[in-house]
Amino acid sequence: MGVMVNYRVYLYNVMTQDVYAEIPFSSLTYRYVMDDAGSATVEIPIGVPKVGGQPLAPADIFPARTGLVIQRGEDLVWGGIVWTYRLNLTSRTITLSALGYQSYYRYRVTGAAGSRFKNTEQTDMIKGLISILRDGIKTDTSQLTGTNMVRTREWNPYEFKPLSDIFADLSDDITAIDPRTGKLGGGFFFYFEPYWITPGAKIGNRVINTPNRHPYDSGKSLQQGVNCEFPDISVDGTSLATTCFAVGATDGTKSLTPYARDENTPLLKRIPHLSVVLNETGIKQSSALQYKVRSALAFGANPVTLPTAETYPGLFSPLELKPGMRAGVTTDDGFLNLVNEDYAITETTVTVATDGNDRLALSFVQTALFKETENG
Secondary structure, X not given: OOOOOOEEEEEEEOOOOEEEEEOOOOEEEEEEEOOOOOEXXXXXXXXXXXXXOOEOOHHHHOOXXXXXXXXXXXXXXXXXXXXXXEEEOOOOEEEEEEEEHHHHHHOOEOOOOOEEEEEEEHHHHHHHHHHOOOOOOOOEOOOOOOOOOEEEEEEOOOOOOEHHHHHHHHHOOOOEEOXXXXXXXXXXXXXXXXXXXXXXXXXXXXXXXXXXOOOEEEEEEEEEOXXXXXXXXXXXXXXXXXXXXXXXXXXOOOOOOOEEEEEOHHHHOOOOOOEEEEXXXXXXXXXXXXXXXXXXXXXXXXXXXXXXXXXXXXXXXXXXXXXXXXXXXXXXXXXXXXXXXXXXXXXXXXXXXXOOOEEEEEEEEXXXXXXXHHXX
């Protein structure tokens, strides 16, 4: 028997940040994805009342302006923007489809004159890109924590690189140098999240980050038949690479295109030649490209094992098992037989039943795939 959890769903105006409805729902699913926006789907009755009693109207769910926030118990666990909705005239319901706040930054891009950051701490780069925006969703960057990793990044005039791609690229890049130690490092996990400005009345959104790209301990262990089921495990060799090429971008002059290459000689003796090409349009230094190549070859040295787990109802808050966290995995599957193996969560999907019980569907990847980031 699961533990029933109280869920509440709010709609608000992302421009004014004012909450104007708490909406009842007949179904609710939300999802976190590593380095991506995540999503939520909520089914509500047509004509539910807003604050003040008036029924919800089309203007109240206008895409891009409508914010959607989910509260689990006392915690705001998901927030984002409604981009589409669908009416079902048979069941008299509306299905709202939202994406996390990061989705907004798919629609904000580097300027026509280009963008340049020279030897800039990586989180200051994100703060700078967000701070110059006007008429946006007012993302609070004050809780971004500096990692002491500096980078040089340039985007040419009229390149119009989406900011969401820049954020994801920075987070997954381990090619920075710590100026204090001279060691290679960099990368981090980042999360866009909602918060109460005024409880019950105003909602804001902010971006936070971890100090590095090391999966951090959730303190949880997932075990087949005890607190979850493992419905399937995939072994994926499509990312294997014996040879890697990385191509950067010029500075807009006639200078040579920066380029790097390397290969995994031991792997070449075991499997056929497999090449991977990285196109890094924001990098214009060959040394940084060389680190990218080494990282890709480390990632491509072994097949990726991808378990999926479905937790028993009501046992875990999704905040306890977020992408970027580590957890023990015991499958007892009779083939791979994983026993308390160390895995990193890449995706968390939460399905809420009508009685309030929630189940988490978790996707994992070996924590060892992040090992090259531990040199920083």
